[in-house]
Amino acid sequence: MAQKPVKKVVLAYSGGLDTSIILKWLQTEYGAEVVTFTADLGQGEEIEPARAKALAAGVKPENIFIEDVREEFVRDFVFPMFRANTVYEGQYLLGTSIARPLIAKRQIEIARQVGADAVSHGATGKGNDQVRFELGYYGLEPDITVIAPWREWDFKSREALLEFAEKHQIQITKDKRGEAPFSVDANLLHSSSEGKVLEDPAVEAPEFVHMRTISPEDAPDQPTIITIDFEKGDPVAIDGVAMSPATLLTKLNELGRDNGVGRLDLVENRFVGMKSRGVYETPGGTILLAAHRGIESITLDRGAMHLKDELMPKYASLVYNGFWFSPEREMLQAAIDYSQAKVSGRVRVKLYKGNVTVIGRESAYSLYDQDLVTFEEGKVAYDHRDAGGFIKLNALRLRVLAKRDQRG
Numbered sequence: 001m002a003q004k005p006v007k008k009v010v011l012a013y014s015g016g017l018d019t020s021i022i023l024k025w026l027q028t029e030y031g032a033e034v035v036t037f038t039a040d041l042g043q044g045e046e047i048e049p050a051r052a053k054a055l056a057a058g059v060k061p062e063n064i065f066i067e068d069v070r071e072e073f074v075r076d077f078v079f080p081m082f083r084a085n086t087v088y089e090g091q092y093l094l095g096t097s098i099a100r101p102l103i104a105k106r107q108i109e110i111a112r113q114v115g116a117d118a119v120s121h122g123a124t125g126k127g128n129d130q131v132r133f134e135l136g137y138y139g140l141e142p143d144i145t146v147i148a149p150w151r152e153w154d155f156k157s158r159e160a161l162l163e164f165a166e167k168h169q170i171q172i173t174k175d176k177r178g179e180a181p182f183s184v185d186a187n188l189l190h191s192s193s194e195g196k197v198l199e200d201p202a203v204e205a206p207e208f209v210h211m212r213t214i215s216p217e218d219a220p221d222q223p224t225i226i227t228i229d230f231e232k233g234d235p236v237a238i239d240g241v242a243m244s245p246a247t248l249l250t251k252l253n254e255l256g257r258d259n260g261v262g263r264l265d266l267v268e269n270r271f272v273g274m275k276s277r278g279v280y281e282t283p284g285g286t287i288l289l290a291a292h293r294g295i296e297s298i299t300l301d302r303g304a305m306h307l308k309d310e311l312m313p314k315y316a317s318l319v320y321n322g323f324w325f326s327p328e329r330e331m332l333q334a335a336i337d338y339s340q341a342k343v344s345g346r347v348r349v350k351l352y353k354g355n356v357t358v359i360g361r362e363s364a365y366s367l368y369d370q371d372l373v374t375f376e377e378g379k380v381a382y383d384h385r386d387a388g389g390f391i392k393l394n395a396l397r398l399r400v401l402a403k404r405d406q407r408g
Helices: 017-030 049-056 070-083 097-114 129-140 158-167 245-258 283-299 302-321 327-339 386-407
Strands: 008-012 033-040 064-068 118-120 145-147 183-186 191-194 224-231 234-238 263-269 275-281 345-352 355-362
Touching (some): 008 017, 033 097, 070 097, 097 302, 224 283, 234 283, 283 345
16 A cells, blocks of 8 residues: 655556556555656666556656666676676676666756656565665655555456456556566676576576577587677777677677577575575676776786776675665775776687687787897896795795694
């Protein structure tokens, strides 16, 4: 039941069955005027039909917002995250997590524009997304009213939801009348599949679950070799062709898809406390991560690189848990961005049957000095005898410990 009087609410609206039910529920339960926001994040589905569905549900034309935010998504969210080489729990490239703050940001901006006093989302009460959306809302508009229907309404089953939909003449596609085999979330960075046929982590995911990649076994027998150019930590060109952020990621997705790159079968620890199994596909992001580490390997000082690696797990947890707009994430971002000032150059990458291998890297800012590392007599003065004192100083505490233990 409604908890607080609401006059106008901005709903994150996909046009699918769940958010269509939520739209009508907000109208009937809260008596609120609903404003819909539908974001094109590169999910690969036509989003314009959401306009017709919203109109059919009684939403005023001026209250329907459908926006292509792909460039903003990649430029302002994906690329900053990849500057940190962000990986959650050693595997997950955070494709779902990083999309939520952008949606929350636009909902708040629209709420201010139209004078709405509430925002709403379709995330369930068991998942991470409810946390990500709502931390975003409150971080940007601390006094906003948040409506989370899945935590409020009285529907006890899928059948009850379908009955509500039929009662209010909400279109139900044929496959939605039964149990869906799994749920899917997608954007330009990745697709994630969870639930139903994937709930048993001991059972291999059926091949039909994979949406963004061909299987590595079916990938070409010849490798694909590409170059990626970086400027200040961000990719700017593929094979010498300059591209916008979203265009570049789209191209990397195509290359990854065709070579079976980017599949992940993961059991992760949700922020709300439970474990969940998912099948994720991040073809372009997998290539980008390897290439970015490749260019960093010759342009970053050892201390800076190692510090970044130490900070990364904290950064990853902040993104995963929904703290994108927190001061600590912004502090980490400032340090990470500072480190990228000279992370520019070209990386050559080989894609082959699910694998991404860096096979070359070059930069005008390279710290790699062949004269220093060569086994031949280098031009740069390096006295091998200096290493003896270096080793003895570092071994001093170990020797003291060993002597104590020998006495004992």
